Amino acid sequence: MKVGRLARWYRWIEYAAFGRALERRRFAFLPRLASAKRVLILGEGDGRSLGRLLALAPSAVFDVVELSPEMISLAQGRTRNSARVKFSCQDARVVSGPAAQYDGIVTHFFLDCFDEDEARHLIAQLANALTPVGNWLVSEFAIPAKGWRRLHARIWIGAMYRFFGITTGLRARALPPIEMLMREAGMYRTEREQARAGLMVSEVWRHVSPTPFGVPRTSP
Numbered sequence: 001m002k003v004g005r006l007a008r009w010y011r012w013i014e015y016a017a018f019g020r021a022l023e024r025r026r027f028a029f030l031p032r033l034a035s036a037k038r039v040l041i042l043g044e045g046d047g048r049s050l051g052r053l054l055a056l057a058p059s060a061v062f063d064v065v066e067l068s069p070e071m072i073s074l075a076q077g078r079t080r081n082s083a084r085v086k087f088s089c090q091d092a093r094v095v096s097g098p099a100a101q102y103d104g105i106v107t108h109f110f111l112d113c114f115d116e117d118e119a120r121h122l123i124a125q126l127a128n129a130l131t132p133v134g135n136w137l138v139s140e141f142a143i144p145a146k147g148w149r150r151l152h153a154r155i156w157i158g159a160m161y162r163f164f165g166i167t168t169g170l171r172a173r174a175l176p177p178i179e180m181l182m183r184e185a186g187m188y189r190t191e192r193e194q195a196r197a198g199l200m201v202s203e204v205w206r207h208v209s210p211t212p213f214g215v216p217r218t219s220p
């Protein structure tokens with residue numbers, strides 16, 4: 001995916017299509033990282049979530065991996081070149097690091113840029129990078145199980161993949177099964193909100209840990 005000159009227009013395209021709905025999804029669970037110390041953000045985009053997080057998590061430092069130099073430049077402007085943020089202009093698929101080094105991870109409308117195998121690999125790497133008590137915030141598009149909501153979501157999501165395929169060369173053509181891949185990686189969901197008839201969701205995920213009775217926790 002090469003965002004290029006679309007970066008400057010990204011926000012306006014989003015507002016035209018969804019108003020502030022995507023922004024509400026991104027911001028929904030950011031306060032869960034208020035006491036975080038070290039946060040990894042993948043595919044941050046133009047810095048809107050990062051700007052909020054800098055204020056919400058005053059003790060945190062942020063590693064941001066973003067492929068687009070244009071998006072990084074917008075995010076640097078929005079966060080006034082904060083010394084608490086380190087940007088890496090890199091492909092997240094080839095980044096690796098020590099285990100359990102982040103107590104917060106943020107992937108907002110990022111995992112949908114990949115096919116199932118790529119998403120599986122990325123999710124496993126990220127689960128490994130999260131501390132046992134860390135929170136992973138995910139905002140994504142989703143396809144409800146049935147009815148008109150399913151059709152509505154399929155139409156929107158199909159249109160978005162076509163649009164980004166043409167304008168950015170995005171190769172993925174469909175949403176990867178994010179929920180299944182997160183569970184495969186040993187994560188469980190602690191919170192979930194949805195909007196626009198289930199088309200978009202905000203979630204918080206943590207490592208599965210046994211309850212005092214040895215039974216794995218269940219997800220909402």
Ligand SMILES: C[S@@+](CC[C@H](N)C(=O)[O-])C[C@H]1O[C@@H](n2cnc3c(N)ncnc32)[C@H](O)[C@@H]1O
Pocket residue numbers: 001003026042043044045046065066067068071090091092093107108109110113
């Ligand atoms: C759909 S946009 C989402 C941006 C932002 N997180 C949001 O909530 O709107 C996907 C972002 O991920 C970045 N991206 C796509 N593929 C990437 C990759 N392989 N490695 C790092 N960043 C990537 C894009 O440059 C873009 O900024």
